[in-house]
Structures are given as structure tokens and as C-alpha cells.
Amino acid sequence: MLLRKRHAAACLTIFLVYMSCLPWARGQENSAASGTANPAKAGVEVISAKASDASAERSITSVSEASAIQPEIEVVREAPHKGTWLQNKGIEFHATLKTEVSSNFHNGFSENGTDARSLLETVMSVDLSKSFGWPGAQVTGSFHDYIGSNATDRLIGDTQGFSNIDAYRTNRLYELWFQQTLAHEQLRIKFGQIDANTEFAYVENATEFLNSSMGFSPTILDMNTYPDLRLGALAAYTPSKFLSVSAGVFRCLPSGSMMLGEVGTRWKISERAAAGRLAVGFWIHPHMLDSFDGTSAYGVKGFYAVAEQTLWKRSSDMDDDSRGIRAFAQWGNANPWFNGIAHHLGGGFQWVGAMSRRPGDIIGFGVTTVQFGQDCDRSMSLGHERAIETFYKVPVRPWLSFTPDLQWIVNPSGSMERPLALAGSMRMVISF
Numbered sequence: 001m002l003l004r005k006r007h008a009a010a011c012l013t014i015f016l017v018y019m020s021c022l023p024w025a026r027g028q029e030n031s032a033a034s035g036t037a038n039p040a041k042a043g044v045e046v047i048s049a050k051a052s053d054a055s056a057e058r059s060i061t062s063v064s065e066a067s068a069i070q071p072e073i074e075v076v077r078e079a080p081h082k083g084t085w086l087q088n089k090g091i092e093f094h095a096t097l098k099t100e101v102s103s104n105f106h107n108g109f110s111e112n113g114t115d116a117r118s119l120l121e122t123v124m125s126v127d128l129s130k131s132f133g134w135p136g137a138q139v140t141g142s143f144h145d146y147i148g149s150n151a152t153d154r155l156i157g158d159t160q161g162f163s164n165i166d167a168y169r170t171n172r173l174y175e176l177w178f179q180q181t182l183a184h185e186q187l188r189i190k191f192g193q194i195d196a197n198t199e200f201a202y203v204e205n206a207t208e209f210l211n212s213s214m215g216f217s218p219t220i221l222d223m224n225t226y227p228d229l230r231l232g233a234l235a236a237y238t239p240s241k242f243l244s245v246s247a248g249v250f251r252c253l254p255s256g257s258m259m260l261g262e263v264g265t266r267w268k269i270s271e272r273a274a275a276g277r278l279a280v281g282f283w284i285h286p287h288m289l290d291s292f293d294g295t296s297a298y299g300v301k302g303f304y305a306v307a308e309q310t311l312w313k314r315s316s317d318m319d320d321d322s323r324g325i326r327a328f329a330q331w332g333n334a335n336p337w338f339n340g341i342a343h344h345l346g347g348g349f350q351w352v353g354a355m356s357r358r359p360g361d362i363i364g365f366g367v368t369t370v371q372f373g374q375d376c377d378r379s380m381s382l383g384h385e386r387a388i389e390t391f392y393k394v395p396v397r398p399w400l401s402f403t404p405d406l407q408w409i410v411n412p413s414g415s416m417e418r419p420l421a422l423a424g425s426m427r428m429v430i431s432f
Helices: 002-033 151-156
Strands: 091-106 114-127 137-148 170-182 187-193 231-240 243-251 257-268 275-290 296-313 324-334 341-352 362-372 384-397 400-410 420-431
Touching: 091 151, 114 151, 151 420
Parallel strands: none
Antiparallel strands: 091 114, 091 420, 114 137, 137 170, 170 187, 187 231, 231 243, 243 257, 257 275, 275 296, 296 324, 324 341, 341 362, 362 384, 384 400, 400 420
16 A cells, blocks of 8 residues: 555656656747757757767767666757866766656556656766866766656566566666777777676667666576676777777676677768668677576677668758658577577667647557567467567656656567556666
């Protein structure tokens, strides 16, 4: 009963904040109707038109978020303390609070069909070239505070994870790494406690989706990403804005290490269909692993690919106008005798500014399908799971947004008893 009261209080809080922002939102619509709207100057979060150069131009002003939390690329925000003494010294602080309420509308297996959770991430980044005159050096650290239960386990029981902030109660250091750029910033060397998904298998055009598989292929075995990170090191070489090569090694549990490599290319077809990207990668565990049938093998590996393309871009005189349709596709493959998920195929799109009077709103639709490995009992379950997701993100303040999200999950964890589950969520994001 106490838990239900807390959930009700969380829902009420989100509703009250939303209602308090409606007058401002209507004012923004009127401003847009008069032809004065500028999605970047209005302070809403929008994906930059220069996102195609994000991997080559990572800087202190673009700090990567946790990957299973879908790292957002080149987000345009109003700097709350622009020109302060700290910023002049290369020191920046950012914080993001994600609060989410979810319900299992159909075929959930929890008596309490509602769950609430929150993730607070605080980030501090220091540009050592400004602080100490060390060219190309940067240190970044982040801290996570997660409150709530694991909604995937409590409500739906799906394998892919319908909420990408799901975790267990934690309060800990998340990332802490040092980075050095060399050769006119073409070469980056990075080591420390790193979220590998900010460097490998990330999907730029799926940043607003809630399902975890939209952020990276779940076929990657024991990837060093949210919510638990371990030590690692990587090197990334970008000889031009059209080509990048990266390789990294990360600690694995219970022992051993994992290596990842990726080759990516970018292109620009036209001004209205600007950004395209293809990345192909592999991963390998260079040590012995036990299979589901009791045998062991050395060097278990797999492959993945990510393709992204801007399908249409609204014609505009503003360089930072990101309104348009951006699509993505994913593929992953792993050994079915060693990995619980052997194959993955997904795709979708995000449409920024679908309505001219709401240039900062984002509509998304995507589908992700996984095929289970040999640990799946075929006599008790089916061999695949599919998640169909749609959302509508509404920025109502430069620092506040709401995202209602709906997911149809076909055969959650391969269940024969529950062929279709329906999960709905409302996410509130506060950035400061």
C-alpha cells in the first residue's frame, strides 16, 4: 500500500509540473505561428545538424551520457552559467534527472501494475588545456544515484528491457576517465572507467527511445555499459570526417577481458538529406568461456552493424535547424551456445519538428527483434522476442521535457503464456 501511495504521488507530481508548463508551451506555439520560432534559440533540446561529425569532434561541451541510457549527441542547450570563472578555467558541471512512471496495461505479471523510478546523473568535466595549459587533455567524471526497482523484472519480464534506465538501487561513481587528443585531434587515447557504448555500437538516431536494445545490440556479450562499469582503455583514429577506426579493451566479469573494434564511415548526399553513417564492429573474449551444454571454448566473438541516414531535412536558413526525419537500422550476431541472445535486428526513425508549430517535438517509431540462444527451453517458450515502440517527446522548457511512450512486446522472454504484453511509460527529464 505504501508503494502504491508513492507511485500515486510521483504521478501527481509529474502531472502538476506538466500543467504548470502549459501556458508557456502555448506561448511558444503562438510565437512559432508568427514566424519567429527558432528551435535552437528557444532553448529546446534538438539534435544538431552537425551530428555527423560528433565522433570526430567530441569536446568538453559534449559530454556523453550513459549508453544503455541512450547517449544524446550534440544536444543544443542554453549554458546556464556561460562565461563564468569556472568555464573560463575549463570546468563544467551538468546534471540530469530522469523520472519515469510505467504501467503494464496488458498481460503483465505483477499484481501492482505500476512502477516508478528515478536516475540522477551528475557530471563534472575539466578541460586541462584551459586549466593547466595541457593541450588536448580532458578529465571527466560522473556519479549515478538510482532510486526505484527494476520495472522490467516487476512488470513485463521482457529480455531486452523496455526501460533503459532500469537498474537496482545504487549510489555510486559511474564514469571517471582521462582523454588525450594528438595529431591535430585526429587521434584520441582514453582510459579509466568508461561506458563502452559511448564509443562502440551507439545509435545516434535512436537517442530518445526508451527500449534498451535501441541503444546498442544486445548480442554483445557482457558489454561494459550501464548500469555497471569497469576499467578500460581505447584508441580512436579519425583521419577525416568521413572515416573513423577505434579499438578498445575492457575488464569483464567474473574474470578476463573483452576487446571491441569498429570501423565507421560517414557521407553527405545533399543539404536536405545530409547525414549518413555506417559502422561495422566486432567483439571478442580472449579467454575461456563455458557454453550452455557444459563445454568450453576460447575466443568467443560476435559482430554488429549500425546504419543511419537522414531521410529528409526541412529547408531552412538556420544552420542549427535540425527538423527532419532520421532513420536507423541495427544488426547483431553471436554464438548461440554462449550468449542468451544470438541474433538481433532492429530499426526505426525519429522525426524532429513534425508539426511546424512545435519545432522541438520529436516523434519516434521503432522495432527490435531478438532470437534467443540455446539456453532457451523450447518446450516452455518460443525462440524470439519483438518490441514495437512509439513515443512523442515534448520539450516545454529549456531544461524540462516529457516523453509519453508505448511499447508492444511480443513473446516477452519467449513466453507462450503471454504472447503479447503492453507497457506504457511517462518520462520526465530535467537538465541543469
